[in-house]
Amino acid sequence: MKRVQDEVAIITGAANGLGQAIAFRLAQDGANVILGDIDGSGLSTTASEIRKTGSQVITVVGDITEEAQAQELIDAALNHFGKIDILVNNVGGSRNSKIWEMEVEDWDYTVRLNLRGTFLCTKAAVRHMIKKKKGSIICLSSGAREGTPWTAYYQGGSAYSTCKAGVHGFMRDVAMELAEFNIRVNCVAPGPIETDREGENLRKLNDTVDLSPERMTPLGRLGQPFEVANAVLFLASDEASYVTGHTMAVAGGR
Numbered sequence: 001m002k003r004v005q006d007e008v009a010i011i012t013g014a015a016n017g018l019g020q021a022i023a024f025r026l027a028q029d030g031a032n033v034i035l036g037d038i039d040g041s042g043l044s045t046t047a048s049e050i051r052k053t054g055s056q057v058i059t060v061v062g063d064i065t066e067e068a069q070a071q072e073l074i075d076a077a078l079n080h081f082g083k084i085d086i087l088v089n090n091v092g093g094s095r096n097s098k099i100w101e102m103e104v105e106d107w108d109y110t111v112r113l114n115l116r117g118t119f120l121c122t123k124a125a126v127r128h129m130i131k132k133k134k135g136s137i138i139c140l141s142s143g144a145r146e147g148t149p150w151t152a153y154y155q156g157g158s159a160y161s162t163c164k165a166g167v168h169g170f171m172r173d174v175a176m177e178l179a180e181f182n183i184r185v186n187c188v189a190p191g192p193i194e195t196d197r198e199g200e201n202l203r204k205l206n207d208t209v210d211l212s213p214e215r216m217t218p219l220g221r222l223g224q225p226f227e228v229a230n231a232v233l234f235l236a237s238d239e240a241s242y243v244t245g246h247t248m249a250v251a252g253g254r
């Protein structure tokens with residue numbers, strides 16, 4: 001049986017990487033999806049693949065760190081499908097540098113990208129979910145919420161780690177606030193995942209440095225996007241009906 005049949009799922013940052021894999025996975029299991037991203041051509045590619053599964057898909061090009069554009073994404077789901085069952089706050093990223101060299105602009109960019117969009121999309125979506133007394137929200141944290149050795153040593157990642165710990169804290173509180181409305185809120189925290197954008201950087205570190213992602217990961221390999229998507233699907237579905245306020249690591253044992 002398909003696990004999210006006819007549910008309506010919003011996925012932010014679905015034009016590439018993990019967001020795209022999550023959109024594919026939820027659609028394969030029966031969800032109709034609303035995909036948000038600033039990358040219009042990537043969104044079209046994701047959408048045309050999903051249409052082959054028979055699921056309905058809508059794309060909304062916009063910057064979800066802007067309040068009006070985050071609201072537009074949520075409104076598109078409600079206008080088209082009349083409901084929102086699942087929200088995946090996937091947008092995130094980093095401008096890495098060592099703390100003694102980090103520009104304030106890079107710190108602010110990273111904080112805004114990882115935290116502001118998650119806050120804005122959650123706030124807009126839960127207004128509807130509260131009325132329905134139903135919903136599942138999944139936020140993308142990271143192994144970096146506890147620091148990442150290779151990033152810290154070779155590039156510097158304090159802004160990113162701060163944000164991903166922040167996503168965990170946001171999720172913990174919002175899960176408690178929303179429990180009375182039967183809305184579950186969880187995080188998935190990936191380790192080093194071989195996405196199109198991040199894979200090359202990770203493979204380069206594996207080849208050249210001692211504190212490599214593979215050596216520092218008990219399973220001894222990089223993760224694949226579908227392995228993250230599987231965890232999101234579980235948390236989104238009724239199989240996780242008694243799971244809320246939880247961060248699930250998909251990090252090869254780190």
Ligand SMILES: NC(=O)c1ccc[n+]([C@@H]2O[C@H](COP(=O)([O-])OP(=O)(O)OC[C@H]3O[C@@H](n4cnc5c(N)ncnc54)[C@H](O)[C@@H]3O)[C@@H](O)[C@H]2O)c1
Nearest residue numbers: 013015016017018037038063064090091092140142190193
């Ligand atoms: N790839 C990894 O190894 C890894 C590990 C741990 C956590 N994560 C987290 O998983 C999530 C996805 O990571 P990814 O590697 O797939 O990233 P990615 O950079 O490949 O994809 C991010 C997507 O978000 C979109 N985007 C960026 N800014 C946006 C904005 N303001 N508004 C709307 N869309 C925007 C981009 O266009 C892109 O399609 C992020 O939160 C990231 O921090 C990734």
